[in-house]
Amino acid sequence: MKNCEDISKGLIAYLDDRTNPAERRDVEDHLAGCPACRTRAEEFRALWKVMEEVPAVEPSFGFDARVRQRVAAEPSRSWFGWFAPQARFALSAALLVALTVWVAKLPSSHPQMPAPAPAAVAASSDQDFDAVKDLGVLEDYDVVTNMDALSQLVPAKAPETQRSDSKQTESND
Amino acid sequence: MARSDVQLMLDVKAGDEASFDFLLQKYRSPLVNFLNRMVRDTATAEDLAQEVFLRVYRARKQYTPSAKFTTWLFRIATNLALNSVRDNRHRRMGISLDAPADGEDSAPMELPARDMRIDEHMIERDRAEIIRRAIWSLPEKQRAAVLLHKYEEMDYEEIAGVLDCSEGALKSLLFRAYESLRVQLAPLVTQPIGQVRGGGGEGRPL
Ligand SMILES: [Zn+2]
Numbered sequence: 001m002k003n004c005e006d007i008s009k010g011l012i013a014y015l016d017d018r019t020n021p022a023e024r025r026d027v028e029d030h031l032a033g034c035p036a037c038r039t040r041a042e043e044f045r046a047l048w049k050v051m052e053e054v055p056a057v058e059p060s061f062g063f064d065a066r067v068r069q070r071v072a073a074e075p076s077r078s079w080f081g082w083f084a085p086q087a088r089f090a091l092s093a094a095l096l097v098a099l100t101v102w103v104a105k106l107p108s109s110h111p112q113m114p115a116p117a118p119a120a121v122a123a124s125s126d127q128d129f130d131a132v133k134d135l136g137v138l139e140d141y142d143v144v145t146n147m148d149a150l151s152q153l154v155p156a157k158a159p160e161t162q163r164s165d166s167k168q169t170e171s172n173d
Numbered sequence: 174m175a176r177s178d179v180q181l182m183l184d185v186k187a188g189d190e191a192s193f194d195f196l197l198q199k200y201r202s203p204l205v206n207f208l209n210r211m212v213r214d215t216a217t218a219e220d221l222a223q224e225v226f227l228r229v230y231r232a233r234k235q236y237t238p239s240a241k242f243t244t245w246l247f248r249i250a251t252n253l254a255l256n257s258v259r260d261n262r263h264r265r266m267g268i269s270l271d272a273p274a275d276g277e278d279s280a281p282m283e284l285p286a287r288d289m290r291i292d293e294h295m296i297e298r299d300r301a302e303i304i305r306r307a308i309w310s311l312p313e314k315q316r317a318a319v320l321l322h323k324y325e326e327m328d329y330e331e332i333a334g335v336l337d338c339s340e341g342a343l344k345s346l347l348f349r350a351y352e353s354l355r356v357q358l359a360p361l362v363t364q365p366i367g368q369v370r371g372g373g374g375e376g377r378p379l
Contacts, residue, residue: 009344012351018329043355046362051308051323051354054301059205063219067197067226074230 002030004037011037015044178242186233193233197226200243203325204250210320211254212261213309221253244334247325251317251335258313300361307357315350322347 007030013019014027031038176184176192178199184192204225209218228249308316314336321332333343355362 008348008352009341012344012347013329040352040355043359043362044351047351047355047358048323050300050358050361051304053297054210054304054308056202056206057209057215059201059222060215060219063201063205063223064197066219067201067223068194070223070227071193071230074227 002026004030004034006030007034007037011041011044015041015048179238182229182233182236182242183238185230186236193230196229196242200246201226204246207247207320207325208250208254210305210308210324211251211313211316212257213305217257221250221257224253225250240334241331243327244331247321247327247335248337254317255313303361304358307354310357311350311353315346315353318343318346319350319354 007027010019010023010027014024019027031041178196181192181196185196201222204222205218208221208225209215212218212221225246229246308319311319317336318332321327321335327335329340329343333340336343336346338346
């Protein structure tokens with residue numbers, strides 16, 4: 001018979017009713033002979049019920065308006081947004097070079113900083129947010145497009161944190 | 174027939190603003206609640222939820238339906254929450270250098286729940302606050318796993334996708350999290366609210 005440690009992973013799935021018949025039998029066999037795990041299982045069920053006492057909160061009145069406002073402030077809604085990101089980046093670089101040359105040629109008596117390229121402006125529009133302050137423009141895109149950023153933040157616990165194959169399958173909705 | 178989230182997102186990609194609004198209406202509440210329980214601050218939670226929507230909008234042109242929409246959405250949210258919590262901790266540690274850093278799987282921070290006297294006058298609000306605090310005391314990854322499992326009712330495959338771990342690792346994570354909650358919330362777990370209210374002394378003595 002499996003011991004308490006062996007059964008621990010299966011216990012949650014058992015209580016969720018998401019086990020295959022073999023796992024189910026393993027857990028049931030263990031519970032039949034182990035009063036401690038039986039109590040634990042009962043208390044897990046009670047705990048889940050207790051956790052439902054925490055009420056849900058509603059977003060504040062101005063929440064939607066604030067999201068729409070921030071979306072509307074996105075510079076990519078202008079003509080500049082028609083370009084693909086790679087093209088946008090190339091264009092930004094080209095503009096930066098052009099601006100730098102132009103500024104350098106100005107007959108100004110005091111040196112001026114070159115104006116930031118539009119992509120840099122886009123990235124800095126939300127600089128009040130701690131979460132983005134360390135991310136550059138391109139990394140920022142990576143976070144949302146590649147979904148790999150989390151693995152850098154959460155220290156992987158080898159060997160169990162390898163991606164499951166099932167994760168790669170496509171699914172709709 | 175209702176459009177799937179993936180279809181809505183593809184419509185956003187094609188320039189349909191109304192579809193973005195539809196996704197906003199659908200997920201504003203789940204996201205704010207998830208983030209509120211992650212960072213335990215309503216204002217920060219709302220800021221982060223807005224940031225999630227903004228990032229979804231920004232990424233629309235690059236969007237490809239390679240995963241469930243909600244996996245992607247909650248991954249962005251979890252990512253932002255972890256950053257926020259860690260930034261916050263660094264700020265706190267700046268003030269108090271000897272404050273212990275709670276690692277991913279370190280023992281939960283000391284909790285009032287175990288010492289707290291729970292009597293018949295304890296009202297629902299107090300219980301909810303004790304539960305919130307217990308959840309908040311979990312290491313961040315365990316906390317996210319519990320919130321996605323218990324409150325967002327995601328299946329293991331999806332939570333594992335959000336947290337970037339295997340399903341086996343996730344089940345261990347959930348077991349450890351619920352085991353510490355069971356211990357911390359023992360007075361509540363063994364004394365359901367109905368018994369407290371009834372006042373018949375049915376609950377197990379403390
Ligand atoms: Zn046992």
